[in-house]
Amino acid sequence: MTKTTVRVGQVGAGFIGQMHSLAFNNAGFSQRQPSIAANLVALADRSVEAREAAASRYGWSATYGDWTDVLKQDLGLFINAGPNDLHFDPTIGAAQAGIPVFCEKPLASSAGVAHELWKAVAATGVEHRCAFMHRFIPAVQYARELIASGELGEIRHFRSRFLMDMVGPDGEITWRFDRGRSGAGAIGDLGSHHIDLARFLVGEVTEVSALTQTWTVDPSNRITDVNDDSFIAIGRLANGATASFEASRVAAAHALSGEFEIDGTKGSISWKMERLNELVIRRPGGGPSTQMVTRSGDPLEGFWLPGGVQGSHPVGWNECFAHQAHDMLALAAGTSTGSVAATFEDGYRVAEIVDTIEEAAHERKMLPVVFKS
Ligand SMILES: NC(=O)c1ccc[n+]([C@@H]2O[C@H](COP(=O)([O-])OP(=O)(O)OC[C@H]3O[C@@H](n4cnc5c(N)ncnc54)[C@H](O)[C@@H]3O)[C@@H](O)[C@H]2O)c1
Structure with missing residues (x-):
């Protein structure tokens, strides 16, 4: 059985950044076919302690203090798990580099900024999803x-x-x-x-x-x-x-x-x-x-x-995040058969x-x- 692998980059190693690290790892154990897994390539967080702890616990290959270094890597998916005021620039940067993007909620700190972000990302043609995990x-x-x-x-x-x-x-x-x-x-x-x-x-x-x-x-x-x-x-x-x-x-x-x-x-x-x-x-x-x-x-x-x-x-909250991660990995890899994500x-x-x-x-x-x- 072959497993497709998606190279993932992320900004944010705080509460939800850890949850996504766990969930994107777990998604690789789904029984869904075609099988798909995340390769956690690059993580940015301005806190050295947070990024090093996340790397050693969840297996991120490289960590950076500056998110622009994550976008320099060869990636198939970018996750934005930063605070609301950090959703805009890294997400647009990733999309403009041709990388599918997954961004935490709320999409931005105001409707005006969220609209600008949506339009800029949609114009690039990459897949984009927002983390309303209840779905x-x-x-x-x-x-x-x-x-x-x-x-x-x-x-x-x-x-x-x-x-x-x-x-x-x-x-x-x-x-x-x-x-x-x-x-x-x-x-x-x-x-x-x-x-x-x-x-x-x-x-x-x-x-x-x-x-x-x-x-x-x-x-x-x-x-x-x-x-x-x-x-x-x-x-x-x-x-x-x-x-x-x-x-x-x-x-x-x-x-x-x-x-x-x-x-x-x-x-x-x-x-x-x-x-x-x-x-x-x-x-x-x-x-x-x-x-x-x-x-x-x-x-x-x-x-x-x-x-x-x-x-x-x-199942619990943890597994539901992995359901969401699997959906995003399939979109990024082009193997999705239908996504309910926002x-x-x-x-x-x-x-x-x-x-x-x-x-x-x-x-x-x-x-x-x-x-x-
Ligand atoms: N989907 C959900 O159920 C859910 C749950 C919690 C949080 N969230 C969302 O996730 C996002 C993050 O929330 P959180 O609770 O993880 O916050 P947090 O404060 O725990 O973590 C944010 C991390 O971002 C890092 N950071 C801040 N500015 C940075 C910068 N310029 N460059 C690099 N790293 C930077 C911080 O050091 C911190 O580690 C928010 O948008 C929040 O609304 C979603």
Whole structure:
């Protein structure tokens, strides 16, 4: 059995840079044919400690302090796992060198920058995907199948909640809280995942209204313009369904709680990150029933091990990142048979919705989301 190998370069060896290092390694163990693996060629991070630790743990062949050195290598894929204000230049540089690009979410710190990034990358003709990883959770893909097949009838409501605690133990905060570096706070960091989910599962967001709140102050006084700690938005989707999105990064008791519910005329579904293999399904006249999305024939079943007489087993966040990595490797190698990943156009559209939510909260109005082509 021959295995195609893609030479990968990456910027960022922080939290998510480590996750991608792990996931792109793991993707090579998928049972999917044609078999495809990542060769982790070059990693850049300005922190010597971070890049050396990642290289020794995950097997990166070479490390650099400057991302431009990564782009000088012979690469088949570039991963941008840097902070939001580092998404633009390295990603465009890679695409203009003819390298397919995979960029973290949010695509940029504002809709204007995201639009410019999408257009510049699209003009090069390379494959481009944005890391909305929920699309690679088997239960989420199953939810999408149920909706697309009409099993739930016409969709009337989407609602979601994403709660975390992102303030350090002594109140210290990171670049994510800095409007100048990150753009929006909880809306862009957490809400963007669920905004993309609403679009992926039901349809485009057409209008929004919102409340935002900020409590956090930087104890060191270095970050003076702290972005939103939490938001609640209501909106409408293209099919007329109502939508609600709530997220907070200061919900102290929540390590990570993410959930969505969707109601249709024939059925309802609900899902929680903490029980990510399960989809709860309700039908009129009946109570909730829990469906484990691990059965033979379910989305991504057999990805790791053959399903069947030995049963099918649950997956976790780590494996879902590897599903995403495998999808990107196949796109980069030209062996993809269909990708559900978000493109940079999706990344731009989510950024436009994020900015409109901020503006609506500021103006205390319901605002239409106006997308640029
Ligand atoms: N898809 C997800 O579920 C998910 C989860 C977490 C973070 N993210 C996204 O991933 C991105 C990174 O977040 P993170 O949590 O890993 O941040 P982080 O702060 O943990 O890591 C960022 C890394 O980038 C490095 N860096 C910063 N500026 C640099 C520069 N100019 N050159 C080279 N290296 C530089 C830092 O040294 C750090 O190691 C963000 O866009 C974030 O929104 C996505």
